[in-house]
Amino acid sequence: MQAAINAASGQLPKNLPSPPTYRKVNPADSPIMILSATSETLPLTTVSDRTDAQLAQQISQIPGVAQVFVGGQQKPSVRIQVDPAKLVAKGLSLEDVRNQIAIATTDSPKGNIDGTRRAYTVYANDQLLEASQWQDVIVAYRNGAPLRIRDIGEAVSGPEDMKTAAWADGKRGVFLVIFKQPGANVIDTVNRIKEKLPRLIAAIPPAIKIKIISDRTITIRAAVDDVQITLMITIMLVVMVIFVFLRSFWATIIPSITVPLALLGACSLIWVFGYSLDNLSLMALTIAVGFVVDDAIVMLENITRYVERGENPVTAAYKGAAEIGFTIVSISISLVAVLIPLLLMGGIIGRLFREFAVTLSMAIFVSLMVSLTLTPMMASRFLRSDHEARAGRFYQWSERLFERLLGAYERGLDLALRHSLITLCVFFGTVALSALLFILIPKGFFPQQDNGFLTAVSEMSQDVSFTEMKRRQEELNAIVQADPAVDSIAMFIGGGGTALNSGRMYVTLKPIGERDANAQQIIARLRPKLAKVEGARLYMQASQDVRLGGRATRTQFEFTLQDANLTELNTWAPKILGEMRSLPELRDVATDQQTEGTTLQLTINRDTAARYGIQPQLIDDTLYDAFGQRQVAQYFTQTNSYHVVLEITPALQGKLDTLDKLYIKSPLTGDEVPLSVICRWNNDPVRPLAIAHQSQFPAVTISFNLAEDVALGQATAAVMRAVSEMGAPPTLSMSFQGTAQAFQQSLGTVPMLILAALVVVYLVLGVLYESYIHPLTILSTLPSAGVGAIAILMIAGFDFSLIALIGVILLIGIVKKNGIMMVDFAIAAEREQHLTPEQSIRQAALLRFRPIMMTTMAALLGGVPLMLGTGTGAEIRQPLGYAMVGGLIVSQALTLFTTPVVYLYLDRFSNTLSRWMEKKPEAEVELEEQEDAAE
Numbered sequence: 001m002q003a004a005i006n007a008a009s010g011q012l013p014k015n016l017p018s019p020p021t022y023r024k025v026n027p028a029d030s031p032i033m034i035l036s037a038t039s040e041t042l043p044l045t046t047v048s049d050r051t052d053a054q055l056a057q058q059i060s061q062i063p064g065v066a067q068v069f070v071g072g073q074q075k076p077s078v079r080i081q082v083d084p085a086k087l088v089a090k091g092l093s094l095e096d097v098r099n100q101i102a103i104a105t106t107d108s109p110k111g112n113i114d115g116t117r118r119a120y121t122v123y124a125n126d127q128l129l130e131a132s133q134w135q136d137v138i139v140a141y142r143n144g145a146p147l148r149i150r151d152i153g154e155a156v157s158g159p160e161d162m163k164t165a166a167w168a169d170g171k172r173g174v175f176l177v178i179f180k181q182p183g184a185n186v187i188d189t190v191n192r193i194k195e196k197l198p199r200l201i202a203a204i205p206p207a208i209k210i211k212i213i214s215d216r217t218i219t220i221r222a223a224v225d226d227v228q229i230t231l232m233i234t235i236m237l238v239v240m241v242i243f244v245f246l247r248s249f250w251a252t253i254i255p256s257i258t259v260p261l262a263l264l265g266a267c268s269l270i271w272v273f274g275y276s277l278d279n280l281s282l283m284a285l286t287i288a289v290g291f292v293v294d295d296a297i298v299m300l301e302n303i304t305r306y307v308e309r310g311e312n313p314v315t316a317a318y319k320g321a322a323e324i325g326f327t328i329v330s331i332s333i334s335l336v337a338v339l340i341p342l343l344l345m346g347g348i349i350g351r352l353f354r355e356f357a358v359t360l361s362m363a364i365f366v367s368l369m370v371s372l373t374l375t376p377m378m379a380s381r382f383l384r385s386d387h388e389a390r391a392g393r394f395y396q397w398s399e400r401l402f403e404r405l406l407g408a409y410e411r412g413l414d415l416a417l418r419h420s421l422i423t424l425c426v427f428f429g430t431v432a433l434s435a436l437l438f439i440l441i442p443k444g445f446f447p448q449q450d451n452g453f454l455t456a457v458s459e460m461s462q463d464v465s466f467t468e469m470k471r472r473q474e475e476l477n478a479i480v481q482a483d484p485a486v487d488s489i490a491m492f493i494g495g496g497g498t499a500l501n502s503g504r505m506y507v508t509l510k511p512i513g514e515r516d517a518n519a520q521q522i523i524a525r526l527r528p529k530l531a532k533v534e535g536a537r538l539y540m541q542a543s544q545d546v547r548l549g550g551r552a553t554r555t556q557f558e559f560t561l562q563d564a565n566l567t568e569l570n571t572w573a574p575k576i577l578g579e580m581r582s583l584p585e586l587r588d589v590a591t592d593q594q595t596e597g598t599t600l601q602l603t604i605n606r607d608t609a610a611r612y613g614i615q616p617q618l619i620d621d622t623l624y625d626a627f628g629q630r631q632v633a634q635y636f637t638q639t640n641s642y643h644v645v646l647e648i649t650p651a652l653q654g655k656l657d658t659l660d661k662l663y664i665k666s667p668l669t670g671d672e673v674p675l676s677v678i679c680r681w682n683n684d685p686v687r688p689l690a691i692a693h694q695s696q697f698p699a700v701t702i703s704f705n706l707a708e709d710v711a712l713g714q715a716t717a718a719v720m721r722a723v724s725e726m727g728a729p730p731t732l733s734m735s736f737q738g739t740a741q742a743f744q745q746s747l748g749t750v751p752m753l754i755l756a757a758l759v760v761v762y763l764v765l766g767v768l769y770e771s772y773i774h775p776l777t778i779l780s781t782l783p784s785a786g787v788g789a790i791a792i793l794m795i796a797g798f799d800f801s802l803i804a805l806i807g808v809i810l811l812i813g814i815v816k817k818n819g820i821m822m823v824d825f826a827i828a829a830e831r832e833q834h835l836t837p838e839q840s841i842r843q844a845a846l847l848r849f850r851p852i853m854m855t856t857m858a859a860l861l862g863g864v865p866l867m868l869g870t871g872t873g874a875e876i877r878q879p880l881g882y883a884m885v886g887g888l889i890v891s892q893a894l895t896l897f898t899t900p901v902v903y904l905y906l907d908r909f910s911n912t913l914s915r916w917m918e919k920k921p922e923a924e925v926e927l928e929e930q931e932d933a934a935e
Contacts, residue, residue: 029179030453030543032186033193034214034490034506036168036175039207045159048074048174050204053639056176058200064189066181071492071504072166072174074159078131078635079645082153084626084652084661088672090147092140093665094625095618097152098646100139101632104128105644127635131157134644153649160643161629163466164494167474168213170481175213175490177506185276190217213490214508216543219452220279222511223873227282230865230877234289235259237861242297245854247398250382251304255296257378258370262292265366270359279545280352281359283866283877287810287884288363290862291335294817294855295328295371301851303379317380325372327824330768331817332368336361337764338813341756342806345749352546356806406849409896413845416897417838423901427780430894434786441790443713443750444799445743446546447875448706450519453543454507456480457554458493459590460536462689463598464501465654469493472536473503479529480507480538485515485522499594499689505538512872524708527588539590541705545876548739553703554590557712558737559719562699565731566691570595572732573700576723580702585718588705594689600656602681609678613668619679622664627653656683694737701737711799712743750805757809758782761816773910774827778819780902781895785811788890789883798879807883814859814884815891819899821848826903837907841900852896860888 005020012020037051052070060068082097110122128134134155138146149155166174180189201210238259243252263285267277275281303320307313342357344350416423458476460469473493481489487510493503509515509522517525519542530538539554547556561576563569573593581589602623604616624630626648633644652658659681663672692699706715716736723734736744758779765775789808793800825844829835835843866881 029547030216030451030455031177031214031506032180032190032216033178033212034175034508035178036173036211036213036490038168038171038173038209038211039205041207042205044074044172044174045076045157046205047208048072048159049076049640050208051174051176054204055200055210058196059176059178059193062189062192062196064180064184064192065178066184067179069177069179070174071177071490071495072164072172073161073495074164074174075161075642077158077160077643077645078128078134079156079158079647080134080149080153080632081156081647081649083649084658084663086152088661088663090140090142090152091672092147092152093663093672094622094646094648096665097139097149098621098625098630098632101137101644101646104134104137105633105635107636129635129637131155158645160631160645161495163500163629164492165470165473166490166492167477168211168490169488170474170477175492177490186220187217190215213488214453214506216451216453218511219872222871223279224277224282226869226871226873227279227286227877229871230869231282231286231289233865234286234862237864238289238293238858241854241857241861242293244398245402245850245857246300246304248304248383250378250384251300254375254378254382255293255300258292258296258367258375259289261370261374262288262363262367266359266363269362269366273358275355275359278355279873279876280356283880284356284359285363286866286877287862287880288360288367290859291360291814292363292367293858295332295367296375297854297858298328298331298821298851299324299371299375300379301854303376304383305847307383313383314380316383317376320379321372321376323828326768327821328368328371330765330820330824332364333768334761334764334816334820335813336364337760338757338809340760341753342809345753353802353806360810402850406846409849410846413842413897413900416901417842417904420901420904423898424905426894427783427898427902430783430787430898434783434790437787437790437794438800441794442711442799443743443747444711444801445739445746446544447798447801447803447879448520448542449544449873449875450512451543451545452509452512452519452872454509454519454523454540455543456505456507456538456540457590458491458503458505458536458538459554460501462499462501462594462596462686464535466494466500468535469501469503472533475533476530476536476538477505479533480505480526483522483526485509485517501594501597501689507540520708523705537590539588539703541588544739546739548742553592553701553738555588555703555705557705557715557740558701558703559740560694560699560701560735560737562694562697562733562735563731564697566698568729568732569698569700572728573702575726576728576734577702579722579726580704580719583715583718583722585707585710585715586704587707589702590704591700591702592690592692593700596686597689598683599685599687600659600681600683601685602679604679612664612666612671612673612678614664614666614673614678618664618667619675622662622675626658626662709797712740713747713799716740716744746802750800750802753805754808754812757812761812765816765820769823769827773906774823777823777899777903777906778816781815781819781891781899782812784894784898785815785887785891789887791890792882792886793879796882798882801879803876804879804883807880807887810880811884811887811891814856814888815895817855818852818891818895821852822899823903837904841903845896845900849896853892856888856892860885860892863888 001022005022009019035055037047039047048070052073052075056068056070059065080097080101082094087093087097105128106126110124112122113120128137135148135150137149139149139152140147165172168175178193180186239252239256242255246252266285266288270277270281299321302324303316306316306320311319339357339361342353345353458473460472470493473491477489477491480486486507488508489505491503491505494500509519523540523542526540541556561569561573573591577589577591580586604619609615625646630646631643632646635642635644647653648658652661660676662675664675665671666673692701704715706712728734735741762775762779765778766772769775786808789811790800793804798804822841822844825848826840829840829843830837863881863884866877867885869877869881
């Protein structure tokens with residue numbers, strides 16, 4: 001990057017105030033902290049100078065900080081304001097004044113005098129640091145008398161840029177917008193800033209009041225705290241499930257020990273891998289609570305079964321562990337296998353999901369080790385073989401309830417086996433229904449979050465003056481500030497490389513418990529109020545943790561038009577903008593196209609100008625001196641550098657007839673030539689205020705928000721459908737950018753990701769069981785889970801986002817364990833007890849009913865707190881909880897009956913295939929014998 005900047009430096013204008021620089025920052029990212037600086041007594045230039053030199057520069061050096069932007073910066077300067085009439089009277093031009101100012105102050109090295117015994121460093125009063133000193137600067141001599149700046153105008157102290165302003169909670173001031181580096185930890189970075197802030201504030205005048213307007217970590221910490229509470233609730237619910245099914249203190253404690261050990265072990269491995277505890281990793285740990293106890297439950301239930309038969313606890317532990325060990329390994333390995341596609345995903349989405357998948361895999365691995373070692377050991381020491389000693393009222397009541405439940409299941413299972421064809425049709429019906437629901441459900445990217453922070457861009461007419469811009473911006477600010485959900489506002493106009501008709505606003509909302517609406521509802525209710533401000537629009541969007549793209553747009557999602565022909569681009573962009581504004585799926589449709597700025601077009605009469613020796617460069621320089629806030633000199637202090645700005649009297653700068661008062665000195669004759677003699681002007685044409693580029697070609701980006709209850713997939717489809725019907729020329733390329741582009745790319749990968757998970761699980765199970773058929777029986781549990789997950793998402797009003805996709809992939813790992821436990825015991829019964837397939841699968845289903853119910857309930861209740869969560873950041877977790885709960889409920893209701901039937905049909909198919917394969921070699925042998933006999 002730096003090499004490219006250096007290579008292009010020779011082609012850049014020589015009068016650039018500063019060379020191009022680059023920073024490692026995401027322009028579309030939200031700031032991590034905003035600080036305001038205001039004062040009741042000090043001028044804004046002093047407030048800005050101290051804030052910039054003593055706060056911004058120090059904070060920018062803190063590790064993790066990428067950029068500190070000073071909003072509404074009022075950097076001090078000396079402004080030389082010249083009266084054109086006095087210049088003409090004295091026979092001077094603006095260029096004469098500029099040339100004298102440029103050499104009137106300097107800070108060049110002067111060397112030192114090195115004597116025989118002592119050295120002297122040479123200093124001089126060659127710098128002018130105050131406006132009062134500039135009043136006496138001599139710019140020329142007339143009739144032997146000096147002509148000073150005070151004779152042709154005046155020197156005043158003022159801001160370097162008069163066309164920038166900022167407000168903090170309605171008061172004029174400046175504010176610091178702090179962005180973090182990509183990859184830096186937000187909480188660590190903010191903690192470092194807050195740790196250093198008191199010392200930095202102590203170094204500035206007490207009259208400057210520093211206030212934290214926005215702190216992004218407040219909602220992040222609240223979200224983390226909410227996830228921790230959710231985690232504790234999940235642990236309690238899972239422990240309750242274990243106690244209800246096993247009805248023993250020690251039988252409950254033994255698998256419960258797995259939870260803290262697995263979570264602590266996973267946290268240790270997270271630290272080793274360099275990850276941090278954030279929303280995704282904590283969400284993975286919450287989900288893991290329902291997983292990690294599965295292995296211990298299955299192990300303990302099998303040992304308990306032998307203990308209840310009268311076996312010695314030690315003997316029962318040996319027998320139970322030997323019998324169920326392979327099943328537990330199969331469950332865990334296949335569950336980790338489901339996560340392999342997430343681990344191998346590319347791009348930023350892959351980076352996000354990789355942390356989730358690695359955390360979950362670590363927890364599963366630790367729980368597997370605990371279940372195969374610690375659980376049998378504790379069972380052999382603490383389980384009691386005396387059944388009657390613990391048969392209290394609760395035990396007897398729950399045992400009768402469980403026996404009734406088991407009896408009802410047995411009758412239902414026998415009915416399903418008798419009507420196996422109908423049951424098989426139900427299975428195929430769920431396969432078709434899951435595919436249909438996946439097609440019908442609206443597709444999304446990430447759930448819309450409420451982080452308590454809004455960003456907004458104001459836009460006025462392209463011919464608006466700076467004074468009018470300030471008035472309208474303050475009017476917009478008053479409307480937003482009046483909303484009861486708003487806590488604080490920081491806003492600025494001008495500066496930052498933005499067009500003069502746009503401003504930016506940062507809105508911090510009150511904590512979610514102190515307001516009556518979420519971020520999207522607040523934007524919706526402010527929209528009609530803001531629309532009443534004449535000549536102004538405010539585009540608002542809720543800040544999101546995951547925001548992709550390399551540009552800051554007015555609204556959340558981007559659609560970019562590119563064309564090498566700028567005229568064609570400017571013709572079609574407004575048409576497409578109008579069409580998109582008519583779509584009911586979109587809101588707040590905006591564009592960065594600025595092509596209607598009013599202009600003052602000067603036409604130079606080159607022949608007349610040449611007679612006076614006046615070149616276009618001299619005309620441009622004179623106009624720049626008069627109207628461009630031209631920085632003509634620089635002076636330095638111990639903390640910063642400042643500029644001397646040349647301009648004409650402010651009262652004349654806003655009038656078109658001022659051009660009639662400008663004169664240019666002829667290099668040939670030395671006479672003052674009126675600008676009106678060599679130029680004509682008019683203000684009829686309009687010209688672009690700014691031209692955006694993408695990949696070196698002119699581009700226009702149209703951004704939009706989503707209408708209520710509209711998914712991103714529906715919006716992008718509506719845009720592409722509308723644009724395709726307009727018949728745009730083929731040279732106009734159109735594409736979504738940023739988050740919308742990442743969503744479109746993910747649409748094609750979602751089915752492949754689910755398919756990859758199924759293939760990986762099938763291969764792993766095929767290796768474990770050395771069979772092509774049994775993995776199909778196990779995977780037959782999945783369609784019903786898909787039906788339940790997608791159906792509950794549609795009922796609850798969610799789209800199928802990437803978070804919901806994680807839920808579906810996790811369901812693949814969870815529900816297949818039902819099939820594994822049934823198939824594993826059925827195979828063992830056929831092999832060891834010589835039962836028929838019908839008898840073996842029936843016995844396996846009844847024997848494994850209790851552990852299947854326990855593990856499913858544990859996983860289901862692990863998702864309930866995520867589903868019902870309402871705290872900060874709950875929006876990102878809810879789809880995962882809904883998908884898991886809905887999928888587990890439907891899967892549990894159907895697979896207990898469909899899996900045995902599928903097992904029997906696949907067993908018959910396998911036997912038929914085996915007999916056919918056996919007959920084929922026999923037929924080939926008989927054919928060879930017949931051929932030999934014929935010979």
